[in-house]
Amino acid sequence: xxxxxxxxxxxxxxxxxxxxxxxxxxxxxxxxxxxxxxxxxxxxxxxxxxxxxxxxxxxxxxxxxxxxxxxxxxxxxxxxxxxxxxxxxxxxxxxxxxxxxxxxxxxxxxxxxxxxxxxxxxxxxxxxxxxxxxxxxxxxxxxxxxxxxxxxxxxxxxxxxxxxxxxxxxxxxxxxxxxxxxxxxxxxxxxxxxxxxxxxxxxxxxxxxxxxxxxxxxxxxxxxxxxxxxxxxxxxxxxxxxxxx
Ligand code: IPE
Ligand code: IPE
Ligand code: MG
Numbered sequence: 001x002x003x004x005x006x007x008x009x010x011x012x013x014x015x016x017x018x019x020x021x022x023x024x025x026x027x028x029x030x031x032x033x034x035x036x037x038x039x040x041x042x043x044x045x046x047x048x049x050x051x052x053x054x055x056x057x058x059x060x061x062x063x064x065x066x067x068x069x070x071x072x073x074x075x076x077x078x079x080x081x082x083x084x085x086x087x088x089x090x091x092x093x094x095x096x097x098x099x100x101x102x103x104x105x106x107x108x109x110x111x112x113x114x115x116x117x118x119x120x121x122x123x124x125x126x127x128x129x130x131x132x133x134x135x136x137x138x139x140x141x142x143x144x145x146x147x148x149x150x151x152x153x154x155x156x157x158x159x160x161x162x163x164x165x166x167x168x169x170x171x172x173x174x175x176x177x178x179x180x181x182x183x184x185x186x187x188x189x190x191x192x193x194x195x196x197x198x199x200x201x202x203x204x205x206x207x208x209x210x211x212x213x214x215x216x217x218x219x220x221x222x223x224x225x226x227x228x229x230x231x232x233x234x235x236x237x238x239x240x241x242x243x244x245x
Pocket of ligand 3: 025
């Protein structure tokens with residue numbers, strides 16, 4: 001593995017937007033007899049090298065699922081530690097992001113998070129806002145159904161106060177009210193850890209994404225896995241409902 005396979009990647013056929021469901025942290029830790037939170041720490045480390053690799057490849061957007069609207073169902077201690085860790089990570093990574101010209105974006109209902117966390121997020125986003133390379137989009141307190149309902153509410157209000165006609169609502173307009181407004185749809189969605197489901201992630205946006213699964217737990221997910229995903233992606237034929245040329 002390594003150099004050879006990387007060299008097989010066709011730079012002209014890279015996905016513009018990669019989305020990753022960073023799953024398997026808890027099981028990674030349990031397998032080692034460690035507390036689940038150790039898995040979340042290891043997961044944050046795994047993210048760093050994948051982010052840097054995506055920047056190197058000149059991928060435009062990397063969206064990572066870090067905390068879902070359903071993850072609040074977990075024990076309070078785990079939720080608290082995950083959120084603190086995420087904020088610690090975002091803060092600590094700012095220099096590294098700037099060095100690599102990476103722009104941070106946070107997607108989801110993060111405005112609902114505690115004040116201290118919101119302030120830290122705003123600061124990190126602001127400090128990387130002039131970067132022009134990879135967009136690292138972190139989905140935090142994100143839920144796709146909630147995102148879609150929210151968009152419907154905003155659009156209904158516009159109709160209600162006469163600023164929009166129902167006939168004017170189309171897919172393009174609808175997308176403007178999603179958290180991902182302005183971003184291209186993911187071309188490739190990756191879920192490690194052996195789970196074959198979407199868990200409420202980007203349901204609208206992945207209508208035509210290529211899906212790629214592997215059994216590796218996220219903390220063990222390396223550049224090599226991404227290379228494999230990219231090579232598989234480049235071998236696939238995307239028809240978008242049309243026919244092969
Ligand atoms: C993903 O790992 C991280 C979050 C959901 C925050 P998990 O914590 O879901 O790990 P598993 O799936 O239980 O192994
Ligand atoms: C999805 O993983 C959410 C994140 C990775 C942040 P979960 O572990 O929460 O998903 P389920 O519960 O296995 O579907
Ligand atoms: Mg999980």
